[in-house]
Each structure stands twice: as structure tokens, then as C-alpha cells.
Amino acid sequence: MVSVISPDIVGPPRSHSAKRESIIEAAARVFCQEGFGGSNIDLIAAEAGVSRQTVYNHHGDKEKLFTAVVKEVTDRTNVSVFETLATFPDHPQDLHAELTAFGVRFNKNCLCNRDGLFLRKLLQSEGERCPELFATWRENGPGRILAALAARFARLAHAGFLEIDDPDLAARQFxxxxxxxxxxxxxxxxxxxxxxxxKASSNAVTTFLRAFGRKQQPEGKSGNPAGPRG
Structure with a gap:
């Protein structure tokens, strides 16, 4: 059950930005628990501790609010993703171990956190029925992430660690x-x-390197599953 907070609670006045943030966070909780169809502005207003008119003033109707929530969560997720991509092993000493560690960080920071869980649940429950509500996510989420990851795999291939003809395919499959x-x-x-x-990331990297790892090892690199060009 969604907790209900009376909009008449007496407390210090909140700024415009603070009210907007509280509405977004409350709407995210309500949409996640009730789905788009089961949610309404009154429930979201109660959860945020504001009047329904305040919600309308900030975001308009339920569809616009849902779109705003998806955009906000997508933007936050992208911050986590690109912070994690910055740790990608560009010059690995042990490709399997370092790609595995990167995979663990990616899953932990970008998929298993609150925002990742929220997006996944909303996509599963509402994506097929209301695909138009996820236009912002499609434009600013997976496309940007895959392109950035593909570029990093392309650099590994250029350096001789991998054999990749299509970096975009490699990124999707990873x-x-x-x-x-x-x-x-x-x-x-x-x-x-x-x-x-x-275990999930180790299994993934093992399978990934069977497909994209170098087939011949350079001299002196037999202990590395996929070393650079000699």
C-alpha cells in the first residue's frame, strides 16, 4: 500500500524546486507500485504531501507527469551508467577478470539500484500497453549507452585485445x-x-570472449585469455 500523507500537514514552506522533486519522487513510488493505469493524481498528491492542484500546476495531467518521471529517472540512470563506463578496462592486464569486474559494477550501479529497478518494472508492466510514454527513455537511454559501450569495445579491438567486426553488436550482446x-x-x-x-558477469565474459576474443595468442601472453597484439 502507498503511504498517504495529508497535504494539510503543517510544516516549513517548500521551494518550487523542492515541491517539484517531491512530486517526482512520490509519483515514481506510486507508478511503480500501482502501475500507470492504477495511479491517479489524487494518490500522487497525497503521497507527495501537496494538493492535487499543485501537481497539476507543476506537471499537468497524469500522462505528462509519467513522462517527466521517466525522463528524470532516465537522466539519473545515465549519470550512473556513464560514471561506470569511465571505469571500463581500456588497457587490461587480465581481460577476463577486468571485464568481469566491470560487468559487476554495471549491474550493481545501473540495473540493481532503485532507478534501474523502477525503469525495468515500468517497462515490463506498461511498455507494451503505452509505448509512447517511454519515448524519452528510448531516445536518451539505451541508444546513448550502447553507442558509448560500442566505442570502448572498438578501442579494445583496435588495440588487439578482441576481434570485432561490429562493435554495436558486441555491445548489445555483452x-x-x-x-x-x-x-x-x-x-x-x-x-x-x-x-x-x-557469477553472472564471469559467465557472461567467458561466453563473450569465446565469440569475440582473439583466436591466436601473441607470444608471452598465453596466460591472458585475449591479449593485445604483440
Whole structure:
């Protein structure tokens, strides 16, 4: 059940930006728990501790509010994603181990956090029925992330660590493999353990390197699953 907070609670006045943020956060909780169809402005206003007119003044109708929530969460998710992409192993000493560690960070920081769980739940429940509500997410989410990851795999290939003809394909398959073993947990709302995250990413990298790792090892690099050009 969504907690109900009376809009008549007496307290210090909130700024315009603070009210907007509280509405966004309340709407995210309500949409996540009730779905788009089961939510309404009155419920969101009560959760945010504001009047329904305040919600309308800030965001208009329910559809515009949902779009604003998706944009806000997508923007926050992108910050986490690009912070994590900055840790991508551009000059690996042990490609399997370092890609695995990157995969763990990606899943933990971008998929298993609150915003990642929210987006995934909303996409599962509303994506097919209301695809137009996710236009902002499609434009600013997966496309940007895949392009950035593809560029990093292209650099690894250029340096001789991988054999890749299509970096975009490699990026899509890496992400798909990286969370494949976590889908059951995601489906039932369970939080994967550290062991689950490590095993999922290790399995993903093993399979990924079978497809894209260098087929011949340079001299002196036999201990590295996919070393650079000698």
C-alpha cells in the first residue's frame, strides 16, 4: 500500500524546486507500485504531501507527469551508467577478470539500484500497453549507452585485445549476457547477492570472449585469455 500523507500537514514552506522533486519522487513510488493505469493524481498528491492542484500546476495531467518521471529517472540512470563506463578496462592486464569486474559494477550501479529497478518494472508492466510514454527513455537511454559501450569495445579491438567486426553488436550482446543469469531475480523482485553478480558477469565474459576474443595468442601472453597484439 502507498503511504498517504495529508497535504494539510503543517510544516516549513517548500521551494518550487523542492515541491517539484517531491512530486517526482512520490509519483515514481506510486507508478511503480500501482502501475500507470492504477495511479491517479489524487494518490500522487497525497503521497507527495501537496494538493492535487499543485501537481497539476507543476506537471499537468497524469500522462505528462509519467513522462517527466521517466525522463528524470532516465537522466539519473545515465549519470550512473556513464560514471561506470569511465571505469571500463581500456588497457587490461587480465581481460577476463577486468571485464568481469566491470560487468559487476554495471549491474550493481545501473540495473540493481532503485532507478534501474523502477525503469525495468515500468517497462515490463506498461511498455507494451503505452509505448509512447517511454519515448524519452528510448531516445536518451539505451541508444546513448550502447553507442558509448560500442566505442570502448572498438578501442579494445583496435588495440588487439578482441576481434570485432561490429562493435554495436558486441555491445548489445555483452549487456544481454551480463544480466542473463539475473533475469529470474529481476522477475520476482529479488536483490541479487554479491556472489550472484560475480557469477553472472564471469559467465557472461567467458561466453563473450569465446565469440569475440582473439583466436591466436601473441607470444608471452598465453596466460591472458585475449591479449593485445604483440
Amino acid at each position: 549487456l544481454a549476457l551480463n544480466n542473463a543469469d539475473l533475469q529470474m531475480s529481476f522477475t520476482f523482485g529479488d536483490k541479487p547477492s554479491e556472489e550472484d553478480l560475480q
